[in-house]
Amino acid sequence: MTAAFVDLADTLVDDFDPVDFLYRVAEHCTSLLDISDAGVMLAPLGGPLRLVAATSERVRLVELFELDAAQGPCLAAYQDGVPVSHDLTVSGQWPEFTGRAHKEGYLSVYAAPVRLREETLGVLNLFRRIPAPLPEIDQQLARALADATAISLFQQTTLDHHRTLSAQLQQALTTRSIVEQCKGFLTARQHTDPDTAFQRLRTYARHHQRRIADVAADIVAGTLTVEDGPPQRPAKRPTPPVG
Structure with a gap:
């Protein structure tokens, strides 16, 4: 926590x-x-x-x-x-x-x-x-x-001081569009599902310490290839015992 x-x-x-x-x-x-x-x-x-x-x-x-x-x-x-x-x-x-x-x-x-x-x-x-x-x-x-x-x-x-909160939120929406394009690209290219495609994208970005939007843009542009591999998901909090 x-x-x-x-x-x-x-x-x-x-x-x-x-x-x-x-x-x-x-x-x-x-x-x-x-x-x-x-x-x-x-x-x-x-x-x-x-x-x-x-x-x-x-x-x-x-x-x-x-x-x-x-x-x-x-x-x-x-x-x-x-x-x-x-x-x-x-x-x-x-x-x-x-x-x-x-x-x-x-x-x-x-x-x-x-x-x-x-x-x-x-x-x-x-x-x-x-x-x-x-x-x-x-x-x-x-x-x-x-x-x-x-x-x-x-x-x-x-x-x-020249950036406003509104501009940042709009940037978030624009970047999300790029990420969604990349998910669709990887889903079709690697014959997998959108969740797995996104986990591969996130794993690559984290491993190489790059922004997820930059990695997504490179993949869609064809200048970067993310190999198939098992996705990494965050650890799940154990369910507390009942009683």
Whole structure:
């Protein structure tokens, strides 16, 4: 937990990559919390909420469906600025989103706004495959991770007084588009699935200490080849014994 918060605080660098940072946020969520998948949505100032990072292709599709349908707990958490816990086995509220998420195997979701004081930048979306709300201790940690994410994004703007937070968030969305192109390229080229393709991309970028966006652009341009290999996933927190 300490290592995760230190990692999220380490943003005052010249080559700060907002997309790589937000993928790390999502990965820390899956490692520290009792969840199956996580997604991060952000909204450039004055713009609509957009998906920036997701830990799997399944959750990415659910998140995109939620944005397209303009309904769901993640949108509610962003609009109201307060956390939302939702049981996906109950179809009364947000029926279209609930049905799609349930179809993908998710049975509950917790959404924590990425918020600093009165400014809401986005939302952390945490999905579970069991029909139970996120434990209270995990809800508290999720809110702390969301707050740390907001502080880090604001803090990073001090490197350059001419850069605005809105420009950084727009850069994140642009970079994500490059990453998605690369995922599609690797999926077709290596005859694998999008999740495996992304893990190979992330593993290569980490191993060579390069920005994920730069590696993705080189792969799409044909100037870099990432060999097939087993993907590396973040360690999962062990489930505590019952009783």
